[in-house]
Amino acid sequence: MTHTPTELMATVAARELRDGEVVFVGIGLPNLACNLARATHAPNLVLIYESGAIGAVPERLPVSIGDPSLVTGSLMVCGMADVFQSLLQNGRIEVGFLGGAQVDRYGNINTTVVGAYDHPDVRLPGSGGAAEIAIHARRTVIISRLSRRAFPDAVDFVTSPGHRFRGRTRRELGMPGAGPVKVVTDKAVLEAEAETGELVLAALYPGVEADEVRAGVGWRLRSRPHLAKVDPPTDVELRLLRDVLDPQRLYLKG
């Protein structure tokens, strides 16, 4: 079966999850990725939504992070003070998914403004819980489509920190989590170089050339010496995505 770039993104993101992990889920592709992982190699994944639903097993595709289907049949519902303090700040979230209008060379994410903060060209929604997820989750995975606009050399505003902020590393800044270990795009996977924290090309999707990826980022993208191979979605994965997880193509467009 042939697949779309979006289907591959969901599949690659799903494969980042290990069975039994505790995942902070967002709506959209991250939700699809988590449910795909649960349906395949990670049946014991624990999904936590920042709205306070733990161990959610939604019977429909949730259209909001606070959809009532996330509550019905979940293991626990707690207030948001517990979500941010007892779970996230406590270090109990193993993986967080993040996205954003801009992702820069060090994995910093901007979801606040395009342009100057006080006089923005485009006002974006803001942090929500993203800043603290980026700081506290033991590791994060960024999901974003490649383009020069979306991957500038430096973001206009750092909402959610990546590997380096004004020259200082996460460790120097005292951040508990490891930061964005992978950036899953529609053409390739980027990873942070251990020493510099800079995002480099780590794996190409089938049929994609490295130059296409370089054209989609605003800095001189370096590559790992050996690029990893990305397997296309299996028929099982595709059928799950298309027939079970998002039959109405709410998030699988494109």
Add this chain to the structure above:
Amino acid sequence: MTHTPTELMATVAARELRDGEVVFVGIGLPNLACNLARATHAPNLVLIYESGAIGAVPERLPVSIGDPSLVTGSLMVCGMADVFQSLLQNGRIEVGFLGGAQVDRYGNINTTVVGAYDHPDVRLPGSGGAAEIAIHARRTVIISRLSRRAFPDAVDFVTSPGHRFRGRTRRELGMPGAGPVKVVTDKAVLEAEAETGELVLAALYPGVEADEVRAGVGWRLRSRPHLAKVDPPTDVELRLLRDVLDPQRLYLKG
């Protein structure tokens, strides 16, 4: 009907409560006083126990501050973090009852040690929630039987602050509540003098002489110019105490 000193103490304490007030209740005489008030002039009293039961309507006399009968049929049960932060520190408790092994001239209470802290003659239970009740309740009422041992000039250890600590007033120390406005004993009621914070004789029980009260405190007890009159318990109050609220005489002994 004749009454015992303990019955009068419970009655005097009950009369300190106004209808609709929010009261932090302890076990024993304070519990009897609150329930007597509820059964007479203050039907809308809201009883809160430090164990987290709000609006308790126990069907039996609770033998512990965490008795299950305080939960069944109550308006709300909350965790102790809410008790101390959202209710007490928040300023929502109007009256707190306190007692203790020692009460001094300024209404400071000791429930920690007799003797030196590091080598006590008698080790008492400690603060529990008393320190913060004494600091935060909008006003407190102390219930204690008179004796020179129980009312020394200065307590061995200040567990729960009264009106003056090492010469400094509550206001100087930044305490939100007004402190012990009344000390209900088995012979008289003491009150704090506004300027000095010193406890003075404010009302004698029927048939008690001022000298008997002076003999029961360890400092030169002064009197208000005009002593208030304390009415003995009415027949209604006595019947409620004896037949309804404490028929087994668990707390009405003496």
Add this chain to the structure above:
Amino acid sequence: MRDAVAALVRDGDTVVIEGFTHLICFAAGHEIIRQRRRELTLCRLTPDLIYDQMIAAGCARKLVFSWAGNPGAGSLHAFRRAVEGKGPPLELEEYSHFGMVGRLSAGAARLPFWPMRNYMGTDLPAANPRIASIECPYTGERLATVPALNPDVTIVHAQRADADGNTQIWGLLGVQKEAAFASRRVIVVVEELVDQSVIRADPNRTLIPGIAVDAVVVEPWGAHPSYAQGYYDRDNAFYVGWEPVSRDPAALAAYLDEYVYGVRDRREYVERSGGLEQLRAAARVCAGVNYGY
């Protein structure tokens, strides 16, 4: 609702209408618009459609928030026009969700600040000088702080309460409890007014005690187009449909004329909206527990 808002919400107030996607009290927001309250400081983690409407209606001087979008469907365009310099100005004070949760937690505890490990490596403190820091007296670490938020009035929607305001909520809890305890005045709006015996039968379900509540308003469907677990579903079509309305100032004004100014109360809103019955919740009733001893 008219009396509660008239008595308890004043021009210039700091107002919180809380509810994280769940139990957002649109009914109260509409009544505030109808009563033409002005110069409000509106606070909420997720401003959502109701604050977009209140901004468009001219109620707001300032917005205190952490995520301003139309979840899953687009932008809050009245908000964006104000911030992008294409509409009446709006002062912003911006945090993350954790920051807003901390502000209300501090307010509920009547502490002046709340400490957290947060904001290192972000531009948020540069954008908001009220995000400060403190040194731990034990470890010497620096921690971020946010200042307490003590609103003048908080409005909380809930499934049920008794006449004294003892309020029970299930499903997502958001920061409803913290907001209520932090606030000087509290209005609880419920789907159902119940006898106190219902509350007393399950006291662990009570989230807000009556002693913290100033007014109880009964307003079925009061959270539409958001939802009330066990009562009705989220009206996703409304959220999706808001995008073009919000984008066009004239369409937005027409919406307010028809559904806010043009109705006297929530009952008329429900009638005019039509078809809400199809959002009515299915039955998934849990078993009770034993409170005996």
Add this chain to the structure above:
Amino acid sequence: MRDAVAALVRDGDTVVIEGFTHLICFAAGHEIIRQRRRELTLCRLTPDLIYDQMIAAGCARKLVFSWAGNPGAGSLHAFRRAVEGKGPPLELEEYSHFGMVGRLSAGAARLPFWPMRNYMGTDLPAANPRIASIECPYTGERLATVPALNPDVTIVHAQRADADGNTQIWGLLGVQKEAAFASRRVIVVVEELVDQSVIRADPNRTLIPGIAVDAVVVEPWGAHPSYAQGYYDRDNAFYVGWEPVSRDPAALAAYLDEYVYGVRDRREYVERSGGLEQLRAAARVCAGVNYGY
């Protein structure tokens, strides 16, 4: 229980057995005594009879607490003998209830301290130098602080849990949630193991998620002589009867011999105690709520 204590409670550990009068896990305390754990730092708001027994049995090096008495019935005499210099020494670290709640709240949030308005005008900070203070970065006020408490192991008794440790509690909640989240290892002891569908039917009732739990032990009557709302009443006669036992070291040793060392497990304790059935709770079952949408 034997396996859980053997695997998760180690000599020298900082141990919390929580439950405010409600759900005090005597079963776990007895098993720790039987396995002769030593040099423990025992933490609890109200040490209660179980810590008096553990102190008498020589398990404790240190006690961290806020109220050490036999509620409504007298003293903890093993504790008193130690502190009054008439028995083996015991180090003390003493707070008020609010202080202990703050310590566990900080632990649960993985903050190094917790701020509170407290302790002004008391001798508690002089007796415990770990009570410190901090200056508010907004108002300049000085607030008291307590350091975080992060136990090595916390033992929580509960009405029910599923096999994964998702734990539901009703009635008094104490600081069970905070203690569990603050702890490196968590043992949940339940009256009843239930199918996960029971938990999932009423998720707002869950206090501790399975992801925070290392072991689930099923131990009916495990909280006796304290109580479990909806399961059995407090055994007040036992509390009253403890006063003379605790007062006499020989009587206390005889008690431990008979009811702790002399039984293999909780089942034998229940048999030997006899007559517990009369404490069985009456039925006061509440109605359920609707989780549908």
